[in-house]
Amino acid sequence: MKPLDLMQPPPPPSRRREAPAPQPVADGPMVLNIGPHHPSTHGVLRVVVELDGERVLSATPDIGYLHTGIEKTFEAKSYVKGTTLAPRMSYLSPINNNLSYVLSVEHLLQVEVPERATVTRVLLAELDRLASHLVFIGIHALDLGASSVMLYTFREREQILDLMEMVGGARMFPSYIRPGGLAFDLPPGFEEAVATLLDKMPAAIDQYERLLTKNPMWKRRTIGVAVLGAEDAIRFGVTGTAMRAAGIGYDLRRALPYCGYEHYDFDVPMHTDGDAYARYLLRIAEMRESVKIAAQALARLPDGPYATADRKVAPPPKHELATSMEAVIHHFKLWTEGIKPPPGEAYVAVEAPRGEMGFYIVSDGSGRPYRVHMRSPSFVNLQALETMVKGSLVADLVTAVASLDPVLGEVDR
Amino acid sequence: MAFGSGVIRGMGITFRHLVESYVIGFKEQPAAAGDLVAPTAVRAGMPVRTGGMQTVQYPDEKLPIPERFRYLPFLLYEDDADNDREAFDGIRCTACGICAKVCPPQCIWIVQGKGDDGKPRPVATEFYIDASICMSCGFCAEYCPFDAIKMDHDYELSSYERHESWVYDLQELLHPVAYHAAIHPTDWQRELEEQRAKDEAKRRKAEAKAAKAAAAGADGDAEDPEAAKQRKLEARQKMLDARKAREAAKAAEQGDAPDEA
Numbered sequence: 001m002k003p004l005d006l007m008q009p010p011p012p013p014s015r016r017r018e019a020p021a022p023q024p025v026a027d028g029p030m031v032l033n034i035g036p037h038h039p040s041t042h043g044v045l046r047v048v049v050e051l052d053g054e055r056v057l058s059a060t061p062d063i064g065y066l067h068t069g070i071e072k073t074f075e076a077k078s079y080v081k082g083t084t085l086a087p088r089m090s091y092l093s094p095i096n097n098n099l100s101y102v103l104s105v106e107h108l109l110q111v112e113v114p115e116r117a118t119v120t121r122v123l124l125a126e127l128d129r130l131a132s133h134l135v136f137i138g139i140h141a142l143d144l145g146a147s148s149v150m151l152y153t154f155r156e157r158e159q160i161l162d163l164m165e166m167v168g169g170a171r172m173f174p175s176y177i178r179p180g181g182l183a184f185d186l187p188p189g190f191e192e193a194v195a196t197l198l199d200k201m202p203a204a205i206d207q208y209e210r211l212l213t214k215n216p217m218w219k220r221r222t223i224g225v226a227v228l229g230a231e232d233a234i235r236f237g238v239t240g241t242a243m244r245a246a247g248i249g250y251d252l253r254r255a256l257p258y259c260g261y262e263h264y265d266f267d268v269p270m271h272t273d274g275d276a277y278a279r280y281l282l283r284i285a286e287m288r289e290s291v292k293i294a295a296q297a298l299a300r301l302p303d304g305p306y307a308t309a310d311r312k313v314a315p316p317p318k319h320e321l322a323t324s325m326e327a328v329i330h331h332f333k334l335w336t337e338g339i340k341p342p343p344g345e346a347y348v349a350v351e352a353p354r355g356e357m358g359f360y361i362v363s364d365g366s367g368r369p370y371r372v373h374m375r376s377p378s379f380v381n382l383q384a385l386e387t388m389v390k391g392s393l394v395a396d397l398v399t400a401v402a403s404l405d406p407v408l409g410e411v412d413r
Numbered sequence: 414m415a416f417g418s419g420v421i422r423g424m425g426i427t428f429r430h431l432v433e434s435y436v437i438g439f440k441e442q443p444a445a446a447g448d449l450v451a452p453t454a455v456r457a458g459m460p461v462r463t464g465g466m467q468t469v470q471y472p473d474e475k476l477p478i479p480e481r482f483r484y485l486p487f488l489l490y491e492d493d494a495d496n497d498r499e500a501f502d503g504i505r506c507t508a509c510g511i512c513a514k515v516c517p518p519q520c521i522w523i524v525q526g527k528g529d530d531g532k533p534r535p536v537a538t539e540f541y542i543d544a545s546i547c548m549s550c551g552f553c554a555e556y557c558p559f560d561a562i563k564m565d566h567d568y569e570l571s572s573y574e575r576h577e578s579w580v581y582d583l584q585e586l587l588h589p590v591a592y593h594a595a596i597h598p599t600d601w602q603r604e605l606e607e608q609r610a611k612d613e614a615k616r617r618k619a620e621a622k623a624a625k626a627a628a629a630g631a632d633g634d635a636e637d638p639e640a641a642k643q644r645k646l647e648a649r650q651k652m653l654d655a656r657k658a659r660e661a662a663k664a665a666e667q668g669d670a671p672d673e674a
């Protein structure tokens with residue numbers, strides 16, 4: 001053995017240390033954040049999940065990451081400016097939101113809307129539903145790993161957005177529906193373009209179905225997953241496909257018809273399983289119904305004015321400004337003072353692609369709303385998330401969120 | 414094996430799509446070489462067809478834009494040779510301020526011009542639009558009563574910094590009327606018709622006036638314009654005098670009412 005050289009510093013202690021005795025993993029559940037930046041949360045949704053291994057013990061949606069204060073903003077804007085805000089809440093179903101807002105304002109004003117405007121609204125609302133369901137199918141499949149479906153659904157969605165651009169000048173937020181009617185008349189060539197699209201739609205829907213409906217992997221991931229029963233659906237106030245998939249045939253187009261939906265011939269598809277697969281099937285069936293309704297609307301589209309003649313609600317057509325002093329005065333008055341509904345409150349809801357979408361508006365008789373509140377389907381439906389995923393695997397949480405199809409702009413407002 | 418069937422079926426659809434794009438491409442090859450491969454329907458604003466795949470080689474090719482498309486607003490000026498834009502000649506905007514009022518995010522700023530006498534003139538000497546705030550709603554163009562502001566189709570607006578270059582001033586916003594006529598043919602047609610109707614109305618009014626004057630002349634005592642002016646001035650003076658007298662009487666009635674009241 002080498003004698004210790006006292007002049008040298010002692011050698012460093014060996015780096016190898018005794019490994020600690022293996023500890024058992026904590027018995028308690030693991031808390032995991034899914035989101036707010038996670039591709040399958042459809043925006044900035046944060047779900048706090050408690051896990052026992054792969055099993056979900058609880059899942060709490062934590063919302064508010066997309067809070068825009070839009071309800072407050074409404075109070076500072078005139079009623080017509082509100083038509084630019086309402087669609088921006090829900091970027092997947094802008095027309096239905098626009099429609100709901102405008103119907104509420106019109107209810108306050110008690111104004112008659114010409115037939116051409118009403119039928120156009122129905123037509124656009126159904127195209128909007130198609131566009132929204134196309135996103136649902138594409139993104140739902142993408143979330144579960146079937147990435148090509150999205151390419152096909154977005155192909156048709158793109159054409160619907162082109163139509164929106166044609167009528168209103170913008171793909172996502174045309175703000176085309178205004179109190180008293182429409183912003184402008186339909187452009188030339190629109191009817192033929194819609195007819196072309198509606199002709200192609202059934203074949204396209206068949207194509208998506210070929211990709212998914214009988215696909216064994218798709219079935220394995222959705223059948224019996226994220227089940228929401230009828231009782232829970234009622235308890236949470238869930239509406240839309242999630243409710244109809246649970247066996248409750250509640251559709252506002254039937255229950256409280258607006259825009260003359262009672263005159264259209266269509267079915268309300270229903271299912272009783274209440275699982276993600278049932279919701280998928282319903283959305284496919286609803287798309288076929290939407291094509292039917294849109295075709296009927298197109299067939300009965302009458303000629304005539306596109307907005308009410310009430311100059312306190314809708315501006316005079318531009319060509320009148322050149323020749324009529326009265327029109328100019330109305331024009332100036334409408335834009336300086338705005339529409340002034342009598343004091344009161346109104347709530348009109350429409351069947352948006354996600355469920356009951358309603359605007360509650362309180363008027364104090366001035367040119368701006370006193371209070372605007374939305375009952376948005378995404379917000380209400382999201383509450384059912386925990387019930388749907390309790391006890392299932394983490395992977396099924398993705399299915400549950402995707403099949404509820406929330407729009408976070410609508411949830412947070 | 415069951416899972417494989419889904420994959421095979423999906424691949425089948427994709428493969429059919431792939432083949433289709435070549436077949437359709439051959440069938441619909443446009444006559445002129447280098448032309449856009451998209452079907453003509455697209456150019457007319459109709460939806461793209463479903464079959465096959467197609468790539469628009471942006472930026473060499475661009476899809477056509479429907480007339481109502483809106484991006485940023487621009488201001489119109491009449492493109493006459495003798496119009497001096499720096500002196501606000503031929504600019505349609507009258508600084509009425511409606512666009513600034515209807516703009517939901519309030520991104521328009523207008524300064525109304527003043528004449529040498531300090532009175533406001535119907536011109537905008539300054540006009541700013543903050544492009545980073547503009548929500549492209551098109552309300553300004555929709556509600557301008559003078560057809561002075563329209564929505565542009567130009568969507569390639571990238572810039573190297575995002576402060577000054579996004580606030581558009583008057584000179585940057587100005588475009589000749591011919592540009593508007595080119596991108597908004599239907600709207601332009603309406604404007605022409607309006608102009609025609611307006612001219613017609615004016616002409617009819619003038620004719621009616623002339624007819625009236627002629628009728629008056631037929632009565633025998635056609636007044637010469639100078640005398641008529643004189644008479645009007647006298648009448649006005651009389652009216653003013655009468656008002657003064659009335660006011661004086663009122664003041665006297667109220668006794669020692671303070672002057673400044």
Ligand code: SF4
Nearest residue numbers: 506507509510512557
């Ligand atoms: S509304 Fe038209 S005329 Fe009036 S300020 Fe705006 S651009 Fe000018």
Ligand code: SF4
Nearest residue numbers: 516547548550551553
């Ligand atoms: S397009 Fe809308 S947001 Fe933009 S300047 Fe005009 S009114 Fe304002």
